Amino acid sequence: MTTDRSRDETGVDESDGTAAGIRSRPSIAIIKRVANETGISPLELPPLNETVDVDALDRLLEDGDPDRPWPTLVFRYVDYRVRVGADGEIEVTDPDEDGISVVDEWTHVSVVEEPDDRPLAVRLVSAIADRSGWERSRVRTALAEIADPDALTQLNRRRENGVPRPGATVLFSVLGYDVVVDAGGTISLGSTLGRLKRTGGNVLIVGGVPDDLVDVASTNLLGDPDRNRRRLFALLDRNPGVVTDRLGPTSAGSARIVDYAISARSVATTGTPVGEGGHVVDEPTDLDEFAATVATRVRAFETGASLSEPGDLRLCVDSLRPIIDERGAEGTVALLEPIREAVRDVSGLGHFVLPVGRESPVVERLEPSFDATVELRAGDCGPQQRWHLHESGYTTDWIGLGRSDER
DSSP: OOOOGGGOGGGOOGGGTTOOSOSSOHHHHHHHHHHHHHTOOGGGSOOGGGTSOHHHHHHHHHSSOTTSOOSEEEEEETTEEEEEETTSOEEEEOOOTTOOOTTTTOTTOEEOOOOTTSOHHHHHHHHHHHHHOOOHHHHHHHHHHHSOHHHHHHHTOOOTTSOOOOOOEEEEEETTEEEEEOTTOOEEEEEHHHHHHHHOEEEEEEOSOOHHHHHHHHHHHHOOTTSOOEEEEEESSSOTHHHHHHHHHHHHTTOEEEESSHHHHTOOOTTOBOTTSOEEEEOOSSHHHHHHHHHHHHHHHHHTTOOOSTTOEEEEEEOOHHHHHHHHHHHHHHHHHHHHHHHHHTTOEEEEEEOSOTTSHHHHHHGGGSSEEEEEEEETTEEEEEEEETTTTEEOOOEEOOOOSOO
16 A cells, blocks of 8 residues: 555644645655644644645645745545645635635636546547647657656555545646546646636736737727626826727726826826827826825725626726836736735726847746736737736747737
8 A cells, every 4th residue: 555654753743834835755844834824733634645745746746846836736625625836835714614615716717628538648648639739749748847647546446455545636727727536537627827717817918019019909908898897997107098099989988097107298187088089087296106095996996895706997097107217127926016916905906018039037037926928029020929827837829919809
């Protein structure tokens, strides 16, 4: 029988029960964390090996990129929900009596109908290749960089005495797709970019391109103007007229504007419509007030119960140049954090414009603070964009930049 190393006394230090990350073997860290949550001695907990194959669990988590959460394993252990990623983060929660889905935040994935008589690794490569259009050899290589295929197969296998394990669900992102493999070996897939647009996040738009190309990229992220979304514009060096340019006169009328630059232009009064689109609701006079005001406005949408589903709130911050000029890269990261956090908390989608090349040092410093970067260029074949998804380290090909129907 496979040795359950999580019960090795030499690896368990009960005085360090608050440890939240993986410091030795992942299985040992999980035992310690669960023991801390339950108040049960690690040596009195049931063997973790009865739930999953701990050798496979350790290999999956130890071989992953410590700077990213993939692969992530989710399973039930002593009536607790355990979620652990390759980045060392361990979450232990007590589900309610009705239970919760182990992938409740990944509702965008759908089951892939694959013949289940083939090995799991083969079915995974086939499913991802068919959905993404990548060659199987490319998928196989990318998959091996994230999760050991043999360990994936062995994780939920029966114990050596023939007794089945409850098993774990495995989640990871590869080649722009979110992948879920449940304890029974069923594979589900969904677009990582689709998840971001659907559930919310923060996006950085970069590229030394004309404003009209930025307007197109921003318009796509603001969502379908015919849908009743809540839109907030936080303008630092753009005229409020961009609201109408991007949304059209009908939808622009319901947009709200926080205008840092308005005091210099002296063209409107707070609460007054700007042309045919939007209402200036705040006129902060310094950057700290600007950041606090925008974060408060974002949270106010949730307080007012006006958000019906994730992604309903769309925020545009345009552009970051005045902040960079005054605070520098480090100061900009700090100043924007309350805004980004507010967007995440309400499951909104915010985009922040910085019209400089992605190779710029300031972009390099800002990118880790965002879920994705949209890079723009005026290519030989016309305006183009490509997405950099930071959580999975995936970059799309260059594609044409035009107003999207899928917003």
